[in-house]
Structure formats: C-alpha cells, structure tokens
Amino acid sequence: MDSLLHTVVLMLEGTQVTLQIFFITLIFSLPLGLLAAFGRLSSLKLVSRFMEFYIWLMRGTPLMLQLLFVYFALPMVGIMLPDLVAALLAFTLNYAAYFAEIFRAGIQSISRGQYEAAKTLGMTHKQTMRRIIIPQMIRYVLPPVSNETINLVKDTSLIYILAMNDLLRVARTIVQREFDMTPFVVAAVFYLIMTAVLTWGFKKLEAYYGKYDQ
Amino acid sequence: MENMTNNQVMLRLTQIHKKFDELEVLRGIDLDLKKGETKAIIGPSGSGKSTLLRCINRLEIIDSGKIEIKGRALAQNNSENVAEYVSEKEARDILSCTGMVFQQFNLFPHMTVMQNLLEAPVQVQKRKKEDVIPEAEELLRKVGLFEKRDNYPSRLSGGQQQRVAIARALCMKPDIMLFDEPTSALDPELTGEVLKTMRELAAEHMTMLVVTHEMAFAREAANQVVFMADGVIVEQGPAQQVIDHPQEERTQAFLKNML
Numbered sequence: 001m002d003s004l005l006h007t008v009v010l011m012l013e014g015t016q017v018t019l020q021i022f023f024i025t026l027i028f029s030l031p032l033g034l035l036a037a038f039g040r041l042s043s044l045k046l047v048s049r050f051m052e053f054y055i056w057l058m059r060g061t062p063l064m065l066q067l068l069f070v071y072f073a074l075p076m077v078g079i080m081l082p083d084l085v086a087a088l089l090a091f092t093l094n095y096a097a098y099f100a101e102i103f104r105a106g107i108q109s110i111s112r113g114q115y116e117a118a119k120t121l122g123m124t125h126k127q128t129m130r131r132i133i134i135p136q137m138i139r140y141v142l143p144p145v146s147n148e149t150i151n152l153v154k155d156t157s158l159i160y161i162l163a164m165n166d167l168l169r170v171a172r173t174i175v176q177r178e179f180d181m182t183p184f185v186v187a188a189v190f191y192l193i194m195t196a197v198l199t200w201g202f203k204k205l206e207a208y209y210g211k212y213d214q
Numbered sequence: 215m216e217n218m219t220n221n222q223v224m225l226r227l228t229q230i231h232k233k234f235d236e237l238e239v240l241r242g243i244d245l246d247l248k249k250g251e252t253k254a255i256i257g258p259s260g261s262g263k264s265t266l267l268r269c270i271n272r273l274e275i276i277d278s279g280k281i282e283i284k285g286r287a288l289a290q291n292n293s294e295n296v297a298e299y300v301s302e303k304e305a306r307d308i309l310s311c312t313g314m315v316f317q318q319f320n321l322f323p324h325m326t327v328m329q330n331l332l333e334a335p336v337q338v339q340k341r342k343k344e345d346v347i348p349e350a351e352e353l354l355r356k357v358g359l360f361e362k363r364d365n366y367p368s369r370l371s372g373g374q375q376q377r378v379a380i381a382r383a384l385c386m387k388p389d390i391m392l393f394d395e396p397t398s399a400l401d402p403e404l405t406g407e408v409l410k411t412m413r414e415l416a417a418e419h420m421t422m423l424v425v426t427h428e429m430a431f432a433r434e435a436a437n438q439v440v441f442m443a444d445g446v447i448v449e450q451g452p453a454q455q456v457i458d459h460p461q462e463e464r465t466q467a468f469l470k471n472m473l
Binding site: 111113114116117119120121122123124127131132135136139209211212213 | 271272273306309310313314316318320321322323324325326333337338339367382383386392
C-alpha cells in the first residue's frame with residue numbers, strides 16, 4: 001500500500017510537467033492559430049502563401065521530428081534553448097498550425113450575408129470580425145478544437161525523448177525499476193481523468209455557444 | 215411630416231456600368247430617388263436590378279459612372295472613365311444615412327432580437343445603450359414584435375426575422391432604405407406581414423428603393439416604378455401607369471407573365 005502511495009505521489013509530480021506543457025502550449029497556440037488563420041485568409045498573396053507553407057510543414061512532418069529538430073538541430077546553429085522552452089516551442093508551432101486550419105474553416109463557414117449586413121450597418125472590418133464573425137466561428141470550431149486539445153494531452157508524452165519527467169516517463173521509470181505494471185495503469189487513469197475533465201468542459205462551452213441555435 | 219412634393223434628390227445614379235467578368239450586367243443606368251419617394255424596381259431575374267441596388271452601398275463595385283448620396287459623391291469617373299471611390303472612412307460616412315434589408319434577412323444569429331437592433335447604434339454610432347433601448351422598443355412595437363425582443367432569430371419565422379431586419383436597419387435612423395427582394399425568401403403566407411410593414415414606412419414618406427417581384431406592392435405602395443431588363447432601364451414612371459399601361463413591348467411581355 002505504501003509503495004502504491006509513493007508511486008502515485010511520484011506520478012502526480014510527472015502530471016505537473018504534463019499539465020504545464022499542456023496549458024502553456026494551449027495558451028500560446030490558440031491565439032497564434034487564429035493569427036495564422038487570418039494570415040492564411042489574407043488577400044496579401046505573400047502572407048497567405050507563407051502561412052500555407054508553414055501549415056504544410058507543421059502538419060506534414062511528425063511532431064516527434066519537430067521536437068528533435070528544436071532540441072538537437074537548433075543548438076548546432078547556435079540557438080540554445082532550455083529543455084522546457086524547446087519542447088514548448090515545438091508543441092506551440094505544431095498545434096498552432098492545426099488550430100489555424102480549424103479556425104480558417106470556421107471563418108469560411110460564416111455566410112457572406114453576415115459580412116454584408118455588418119457593412120451596411122456601417123461596421124468596420126475589425127468590428128465585424130470581433131463582434132459578428134469570431135463569436136459565430138467559436139461555436140463551429142469548438143468540436144474540432146476539443147478533439148485537438150484532447151490529442152495534445154496525449155501528445156505531451158512525446159517529451160520523454162527530451163528526457164523530461166512527464167507522467168508517462170515517470171511511470172516507465174518506476175515500471176523498469178520495480179518490475180511492476182501498476183504505474184502504467186495509474187498513468188492510464190490519470191490521462192483518462194484529464195481528458196474526461198476536458199470533454200466535460202468543452203461540452204459546457206458548446207452548450208453555452210450553441211444556445212442561440214435551439 | 216415631410217412634404218411629399220419635396221424635390222430634394224437623395225440618391226442619384228449616373229451612367230452606371232458594371233461587368234461580372236465579361237458579362238455586362240449594368241449598361242448605363244441613370245436613376246434619381248427623391249426625398250419621401252418609394253421607387254420600386256421590377257424586372258426579370260438576371261436583369262441587374264439586385265446588382266444595381268448592391269452597387270449603391272458598395273456591396274458591389276461599379277466599373278464606371280457616378281453615385282451620389284445626398285449630394286455627396288461616393289464614386290465618380292476619373293479622366294480615364296473609370297469609377298474611383300472615396301476612402302473607406304468617407305464611404306462609411308456618406309453611406310451612414312442608408313439602411314439595407316436583404317432577401318436572406320442576415321440577422322446576427324448569435325444575438326437576441328434586441329441585441330441585433332442595439333449592435334450598430336452602440337458600436338458604430340457610439341450611442342449609449344440606455345438611450346437606444348427605448349427607440350429599439352418603439353421600433354419593435356411598430357413591426358409588431360416587441361414580445362420577441364429576447365428571442366434568438368432561430369426562434370422566429372421568416373416573416374418575423376425580416377421585420378426584425380427592417381427594425382434593425384431603422385434603428386440607425388437612415389434617410390434612405392434599400393430593400394433587396396425582401397419577400398422572395400418567404401413562404402407566400404408570410405409575405406403579407408413584411409409588405410404591411412413596408413407599406414407603413416412608405417406611408418410615412420421614408421425614402422425607399424425596393425427591388426421586388428410583388429407587383430401588387432409596387433402598384434399600391436410605390437410612387438414610381440422602374441422596369442429593368444438586360445442591364446438597362448426600359449421604362450419608368452408613376453407606378454400605376456407603368457404597371458397598368460406599360461408603353462414598352464418588353465414591359466408588357468414581362469407584366470403579362472407575372473399575372
């Protein structure tokens with residue numbers, strides 16, 4: 001019993017690392033994704049093309065490869081980043097690309113009539129985006145954003161290759177030391193709890209943003 | 215109440231030309247709209263009448279010609295006969311006296327009826343919400359939807375949504391109202407309530423330009439009727455004259471089909 005408690009305490013510490021990566025990535029990649037979506041939709045060809053390239057690059061290569069690149073390749077050209085910062089950079093750039101595509105689709109799903117109505121009421125483009133388009137877009141993008149967010153919880157486990165002690169790595173270390181599989185089960189339960197909380201949270205958000213559609 | 219014989223020109227279009235790719239949809243349109251006048255634009259689909267209306271508030275951009283609203287030019291030809299628009303900021307200012315009602319209503323679905331009405335006066339005109347609310351309530355009473363003020367548009371019928379859209383446009387206190395086939399998306403039994411609201415507006419001498427397929431409305435509520443076909447104005451004049459005694463062959467053929 002004592003050893004199980006000890007295992008759980010160690011794994012809670014690992015969970016802290018996991019949650020840290022998760023929340024910081026989310027906080028940076030959501031707004032960055034929205035910016036990238038606007039860039040992708042920009043009438044400036046150069047900006048739009050650049051964003052298209054960025055999204056293609058990030059979605060077209062494994063996240064693991066991106067992590068390794070930031071961690072091992074950047075120092076070779078003189079860019080030294082602390083471990084955590086390196087991991088966060090790779091995660092943020094990767095997830096921002098996925099969010100950008102979700103937001104782009106969300107923005108494009110709003111009918112032209114909404115822009116026209118706002119324009120004939122004298123609203124500026126900025127007001128139209130902020131007051132009319134983005135609030136409606138949020139409702140459309142919640143389900144796919146929820147999906148990606150749950151993926152992110154699980155993807156955080158990739159940082160084990162950077163030798164950071166997240167939940168899964170802590171579990172594996174104990175398993176290898178004690179020849180006991182319990183930590184894997186505990187880790188699974190921890191991941192399930194985190195994704196359950198997220199699922200519940202997004203359900204609430206969807207209900208809130210969907211209230212005008214009933 | 216304004217005098218109907220007031221001759222102030224609220225809107226003047228001069229030699230409007232507009233192409234979509236190679237197709238010339240407007241081929242030299244001249245049109246005046248006087249204060250307090252209701253002018254109906256009729257014509258077969260594809261005649262360019264909706265495009266003409268949408269050119270007035272720059273939902274479409276003209277190729278050449280001149281658009282003047284209350285004496286101020288929104289667009290006019292440069293030396294090469296290409297229409298040039300004033301700056302975005304000035305355009306918004308010039309067009310602030312116009313309101314528009316769309317075929318598809320285009321209410322903001324994430325806002326209640328009341329929020330739809332308050333949005334532009336508060337955000338655009340920077341008026342205090344408390345000052346606008348009584349006016350918005352008055353307008354909702356006028357269109358008979360006061361009790362729906364806290365509903366979302368999805369809970370309203372098409373006819374009700376369109377009446378809210380009219381109230382939303384009126385809440386900006388426009389001098390000119392543009393209607394783009396306001397009853398075309400409605401079930402026949404719902405057009406009456408929208409036309410009634412528009413008739414009341416016409417009776418109050420709101421200056422109105424209405425693209426419509428409703429011949430009865432054009433005949434009874436409009437002072438002037440314009441018949442358009444193939445991007446030109448074929449015939450125009452007092453409503454009853456154009457509808458009951460059309461002079462041009464194409465007008466006669468069109469009206470025969472409508473009845």
